[in-house]
Amino acid sequence: MNRKDFIKISSIFAASAFIPFSTAFANQTELRVGLIGVHGMGWSNLNALLKQPNVRCTALCDADENVLKKRTFELSERGIDVKTFVSYKDMLEGDIVDIVIIATPDHWHCLQLIDAVKAGKHVYLEKPIGNSVQECDIMVKAVDNSSSIVQVGQWQRSQQHFRDAIDFVHSGRLGKIRTVKAWSYVDWKKTIQQKPDIPVPEGVHYDLWLGPATKRPFNPNRFHFEFRWFWDYAGGLMTDWGVHMLDYALLGMKVSDPVSVMASGGKYADPNGASETPDTLSVVYEFEDFSIQWEHAIGISLGPYGRNHGVAFIGDNGTLVLNRGGWEVIAEKGKMEAVALQKPKDNGLDTHMKNFVQAIAKKDHTLVNAPIQVGAHIAVFSQMGNIAYRTGEKLYWDRTKRKFTDKKANDYLLAKYHNGYKLPKV
CATH class of the missing domain: 3.30.360.10 (Dihydrodipicolinate Reductase; domain 2)
Known part of the structure; x- marks a missing residue:
């Protein structure tokens, strides 16, 4: 099933929530994750993703250096050293992340998602995916034209x-x-x-x-x-x-x-x-x-x-x-x-992250339980x-x-x- 077929809302709502999990990720390489927006739900998302095998946090980004320093210190106490950024574009330019978690205010989601998929990154995107209907439509097209695996943070779809x-x-x-x-x-x-x-x-x-x-x-x-x-x-x-x-x-x-x-x-x-x-x-x-x-x-x-x-x-x-x-x-x-x-x-969030990592490991966007099309439609x-x-x-x-x-x-x-x-x- 290609992306043009998958975008059809009727089939998405009928099937996408019921894709079963596989039990193992054979020969999975390390996945490096960077978090944009480290204050609230983004921090919960990161910690859930880090529970998955072969996932390592390498970067944090936030426009507030105060909370950025706080989270960096908390990770360092767990033996996790990361690079920090105040501009997400600087984080995307380097080859230090494979996955980007976007957990910024809604009005930033469209620009950051599109820049991330253009940079070839996989994305876990907080909901709602956009702050306008026009943005949601553009975001679907951007993902549709990319090779990125994108999971939206509607984790009930995996529970x-x-x-x-x-x-x-x-x-x-x-x-x-x-x-x-x-x-x-x-x-x-x-x-x-x-x-x-x-x-x-x-x-x-x-x-x-x-x-x-x-x-x-x-x-x-x-x-x-x-x-x-x-x-x-x-x-x-x-x-x-x-x-x-x-x-x-x-x-x-x-x-x-x-x-x-x-x-x-x-x-x-x-x-x-x-x-x-x-x-x-x-x-x-x-x-x-x-x-x-x-x-x-x-x-x-x-x-x-x-x-x-x-x-x-x-x-x-x-x-x-x-x-x-x-x-x-x-x-x-x-x-x-x-x-x-x-x-x-x-645990719905943990299971949602497991599903996300599985889709990346198998290089199959159709496996994600909350694809961009579902996130856009409900937004x-x-x-x-x-x-x-x-x-x-x-x-x-x-x-x-x-x-x-x-x-x-x-x-x-x-x-x-x-x-x-x-x-x-x-």
């Missing part, structure tokens, strides 16, 4: 209990499914208060951090983890968690594109807070004979079914509820037997919810033209680059 749950959904035992709910209730994250702009901290290369984003004074609210709540860099919980749970909603229903999407929400928890993205949001994706509903809330823990995140397939016979803690079936009275909670038996799908919220309209999606029927909404599909950066051409 067995998620697979088992979808097998049950596909068995038909739930009966006709009329509604699917997906959600994220983030009680551990509170709203952020307004803070004044300050001078750029020592050791922070702020221009390198901003990259193509709008030039603004340095504000701690927009830096490191908190970047997620500002449109310049990301899409809030809609894209941060939506790509995880909505991915499985689509996979379970064997669908890709909605007929329409509408959204309602706002900064209800703290109208005067510093964030731009909504702390409370409900989105309805309409399909021909069912709907998918997304909801999120910051500062609340009790979501649907008493879970702070998940996806629920609501059928005539019963409801299957799935999240990182396991899955169960709640039966409609007299229509089917309930299924007790099936807890996870593996676009999640962005639709944000666009519906920002326009305040019920939007209709033209699958063939890959745009809305509303011209105003289509403006939000485009990437807007600043500071001399240009959108890559592929």
Whole structure:
């Protein structure tokens, strides 16, 4: 199967999550990995990848020298010596890495992925893969035209209990499914208060951090983890968690594109807070004979079914509820037997990295469980919810033209680059 065939969304959603693992990597050579963005999830990704055989970290890159020094020291205490960079392009120029982990803010992903595959590197790319629909489309083309193996950080696609749950959904035992709910209730994250702009901290290369984003004074609210709540860099919980749970909603229903999407929400928890993205949001994706509903809330823990995140397939016979803690079936009275909670038996991130290394060892991009096409599609799908919220309209999606029927909404599909950066051409 070539890349042109593999890009077809229907086959991807039906099959890509269920590729089995092989048990050994015969004659595998050492793989050298470099990490771009070392502060948060990138550090977790690196440590999971280092658990795989014949993988060695040789480089770290971050625009904040303070966290870069911290991580370098932590690796040195484990006997791992690395070269450090503040510019990722300098890291890519040399022949010191075979794999690049990209875990920077979303607005950087497109440029860094394309530069990495042009340099012949394999890439583990954090989700969501891009900060606009236009970027996602370009990224798919770039990978499609390369020989790089690319795995997107939607690690649930490699975890067995998620697979088992979808097998049950596909068995038909739930009966006709009329509604699917997906959600994220983030009680551990509170709203952020307004803070004044300050001078750029020592050791922070702020221009390198901003990259193509709008030039603004340095504000701690927009830096490191908190970047997620500002449109310049990301899409809030809609894209941060939506790509995880909505991915499985689509996979379970064997669908890709909605007929329409509408959204309602706002900064209800703290109208005067510093964030731009909504702390409370409900989105309805309409399909021909069912709907998918997304909801999120910051500062609340009790979501649907008493879970702070998940996806629920609501059928005539019963409801299957799935999240990182396991899955169960709640039966409609007299229509089917309930299924007790099936807890996870593996580590999803570790298994995802094993799958990534296997694909590299076998030089077969079709083996990855979360290919760029899947990452792009669910990023676009999640962005639709944000666009519906920002326009305040019920939007209709033209699958063939890959745009809305509303011209105003289509403006939000485009990437807007600043500071001399240009959108890559592929």
